[in-house]
Structure formats: C-alpha cells, structure tokens
Amino acid sequence: MIENKTPKECLEKLLPVRDALDVFQGKWKIQIISVLIYYENCSFKQLKEAVKGITPKMLSKELKDLEVNLLVDRIVENTRPVSISYEITEYGKSCTPVIKALYNWGDTHRKTIIEEIEKKK
C-alpha cells in the first residue's frame, strides 16, 4: 500500500464507478446498449436476435430498466400495424467509451488467454 494514497481519496474514486456498475449490472444491459448504438434503433425481434441467448422476458425487463435510466427510448409509430422500435437516446450514446473500453479489453483478453494456453502445451 502506497502511503501517500488515502482511503478517503480511494473511496472518492470508487463512488462513480459504483454508480456506473449499478446501472449496468447484469448480463444483458451493456449488450443491449451496444446493439442499439450499433443500429441506432431496432425492433424487439431484431434485438432478441442480436443479443444471443436472451429470453423475451429478460429483454422486456432490461429495456424497461434502460428506459427508466434515460438510455433508451421506446418509439411507437402510428403505422398499421403499429411498429415499435427501440432507440438509443443521445444520453445513451454517452456509454460508447465504456463499451469501447470493454471491447478493447475483451479482445486483448481473448488473445492473452489463448497465448497462456499455448504456453502450457
């Protein structure tokens, strides 16, 4: 432990991280946001297909959570039949750096793990 670093400062650095983790908690939210940033908007069905393995129940629940946090809009268009689309909000797009960081790390991590396995052979 480095002595000039204080528990107080450590806690202060941790608080915003905890806030972010609260919002992104779980297996699906970041994935849904990623897909919506990629496509800008898409239907329930398209989301369900893009986020592999998610059940309609979870997708529905997670979308509601994301709406509450102002990251996603649910748009009902008055066509016939009504078409519903989910859009990333401007605010939702602010998640891009988080997703990019996760992408880069995940990409490197996969390569690192493969290297480790090769070494052990």
Add this chain to the structure above:
Amino acid sequence: MIENKTPKECLEKLLPVRDALDVFQGKWKIQIISVLIYYENCSFKQLKEAVKGITPKMLSKELKDLEVNLLVDRIVENTRPVSISYEITEYGKSCTPVIKALYNWGDTHRKTIIEEIEKKK
C-alpha cells in the same frame, strides 16, 4: 435499423464485450481491481475496508477468481508473522481504461440524474 449494418458485424462487435463482461461479472470485481490499481498492493483487511460492504467470504472468492484470470497476485512474504498482500498484475493494469470509462460515465450520470430531479421540481 440502418440497412448497411449487418447482424454478422454486430455479433462480431459484441463478442469481445461479452468476454469482458464474463470476467467482470458481479458487484465486486471491478471495485476490487480499482482499489488494487489505486494502491498497487494491499492487505486483505485494507481491501475489505476499501470495498465498502463486501463480506470476507465474497472478497476471498472474488480474489481467487481474479487470480485465475491473471489480474491479481497473492504475495506471501516470509516475514514473521507472514504478511500477505494482494497485488495488481501488469496485466491487471490493462483494466485501467475500462475503470476510467466507468468512472467518467458514473460521474456524469450522477450529475445528469441530479439535473433531472431539479427539472421536475
């Protein structure tokens, strides 16, 4: 949905994100890594205090997971009594951009939420 964007490309962009999420899953790992990046190394007790709310059982389990993923080292020093410290590995430091992105987002998010509440008054 933007037509020139393909489900295939979308999936490719999502895969590394999923890999990262797998490793960071849960309420505690990112927080532990954050603290260890801040302090570089610290004892079990210091970690327990820095990561507010974590129980020794969870901390112990999460540290083992992080060791398996090569992000953290458990160092036993042959002093008397033996002192044990947890260190972030060089590889573990590669999480820094992820944590910074989460920090920045969480910081902004808190301000955004406060603004929203003010608006509604």
Add this chain to the structure above:
DNA sequence: TATACTAGTATCCTCAAGTATACTATTAAC
C-alpha cells in the same frame, strides 16, 4: 376461417450471487 408474424406477458423453476454471523489458526504483545 385458418395461418402467421410481431411484441410482448405469465408461470414456474433453478441456481449462483450475495448476506449474516460465527468461528479458526497463527502469531504477537502484555
């Protein structure tokens, strides 16, 4: 009228994450 598609909801279930609390081994200091 029957079939099919979209956008979900309803129900039941499992399991792992996380909590609460107590306890242990080792050593030091008094």
Add this chain to the structure above:
DNA sequence: GTTAATAGTATACTTGAGGATACTAGTATA
C-alpha cells in the same frame, strides 16, 4: 496465559437474476 490482530473459512440462509416454456392480443394475408 490472556487478549488482540490478521487472514481468512464454515454454515446457514435469502433473493433475485436468469432460464424454459407456454401463452396472448392485435393485425395481416391467403
């Protein structure tokens, strides 16, 4: 030999995330 500190482990429990499956409402189309 008693108290205290560190580094955990043990046990019992709860809860919610997530999974599996089936179902519904609304509309279109053949």
